[in-house]
Amino acid sequence: MTAPTSAQPSISFEFFPPKSEKMEQSLWQSIRRLAPLSPDFVSVTYGAGGSTRERTHATVCRIQAETGIPAAAHFTCVGATRDEIDAIARTYWDAGIRHLVALRGDPPETAGGVGGRYEPYPGGYAYAADLVAGMKRIADFEISVAAYPEAHPEAPSAQFDLDNLKRKVDAGATRAITQFFFDNDVYFRFLDRCAAAGIHVPIVPGILPITNFARAVEFAGKCGASMPAKLAETFEGLDDDPETRQLVAATVAAEQCQELQARGVHDFHFYTLNRSDLTIAICRMLGVKAKAAAAVAPVAG
Numbered sequence: 001m002t003a004p005t006s007a008q009p010s011i012s013f014e015f016f017p018p019k020s021e022k023m024e025q026s027l028w029q030s031i032r033r034l035a036p037l038s039p040d041f042v043s044v045t046y047g048a049g050g051s052t053r054e055r056t057h058a059t060v061c062r063i064q065a066e067t068g069i070p071a072a073a074h075f076t077c078v079g080a081t082r083d084e085i086d087a088i089a090r091t092y093w094d095a096g097i098r099h100l101v102a103l104r105g106d107p108p109e110t111a112g113g114v115g116g117r118y119e120p121y122p123g124g125y126a127y128a129a130d131l132v133a134g135m136k137r138i139a140d141f142e143i144s145v146a147a148y149p150e151a152h153p154e155a156p157s158a159q160f161d162l163d164n165l166k167r168k169v170d171a172g173a174t175r176a177i178t179q180f181f182f183d184n185d186v187y188f189r190f191l192d193r194c195a196a197a198g199i200h201v202p203i204v205p206g207i208l209p210i211t212n213f214a215r216a217v218e219f220a221g222k223c224g225a226s227m228p229a230k231l232a233e234t235f236e237g238l239d240d241d242p243e244t245r246q247l248v249a250a251t252v253a254a255e256q257c258q259e260l261q262a263r264g265v266h267d268f269h270f271y272t273l274n275r276s277d278l279t280i281a282i283c284r285m286l287g288v289k290a291k292a293a294a295a296v297a298p299v300a301g
């Protein structure tokens with residue numbers, strides 16, 4: 001991650017499994033546009049409470065089969081026993097998926113849109129560190145985990161959360177992907193704390209291009225990421241002006257990534273929200289160019 005900045009950066013893209021035919025078409029349109037940037041891997045999220053188990057599996061396998069890009073499956077400890085989770089992991093291994101993003105997960109949202117308190121599932125893996133250890137017992141998966149530069153909102157302290165990250169790495173994770181952040185100093189201070197704690201795996205910044213500012217504020221509130229006042233000022237008044245908002249969003253995210261790059265960051269993970277435009281623009285600004293036209297089959301139906 002601190003390799004010389006002259007090399008083309010390593011990038012990865014995160015998608016979520018589509019819920020409808022229309023969303024599937026828009027996902028595949030994005031994949032077709034992003035695949036030629038040759039990401040190191042892409043990953044597909046797992047809905048709260050395991051609600052997307054089949055769709056995540058289908059999407060991960062299809063992306064890897066049709067693009068040849070290594071695809072990672074997110075999965076969580078929520079709502080399943082160890083035996084059930086182990087069985088899912090084996091199906092991934094048998095399908096040729098070698099990379100998992102192992103998470104504790106959050107309880108499913110209630111009707112009011114708020115998740116309840118997390119309780120380990122009876123007979124399940126309690127926390128992500130336990131899940132990582134369990135997956136490593138199943139097969140030699142590459143495992144990425146989540147990291148929180150501003151601490152996970154439920155952690156009793158930032159030190160506890162850092163120790164938790166260390167436990168995940170000691171259990172076999174070889175990469176951490178951060179929750180999104182908008183203040184790069186927060187990330188660099190976190191890297192220093194990780195190094196001091198003896199965490200030496202890459203801590204890849206998770207980049208969220210802001211497509212909808214109100215939604216970004218809501219996400220940030222839920223996951224404990226701070227929102228700099230300057231960003232709010234920059235996006236203020238653009239709610240009904242999508243063209244300008246898109247240009248501003250690309251500029252803001254490109255500036256954030258260019259500063260990270262100038263300070264030695266080499267790996268970037270993009271929360272694409274299944275859209276390609278902003279991510280492509282930011283990658284361009286980082287010097288990532290299409291390597292080859294990807295032969296991705298058209299969407300069926």
Ligand code: FAD
Binds near residue numbers: 045145
């Ligand atoms: P953990 O590392 O287990 O930590 C969760 C909390 O518990 C922390 O506060 C930690 O300090 C604390 N803790 C850890 N161990 C213990 C212990 N033994 N006793 C008490 N407390 C403990 N969610 C999804 O549902 N699906 C996804 O696909 C998904 N993808 C994500 C991808 C990334 C890159 C990130 C950053 C997050 C993602 N999330 C996803 C959200 C994630 O599931 C939530 O943030 C969740 O609340 C914590 O998951 P974790 O893996 O970080 O948990």
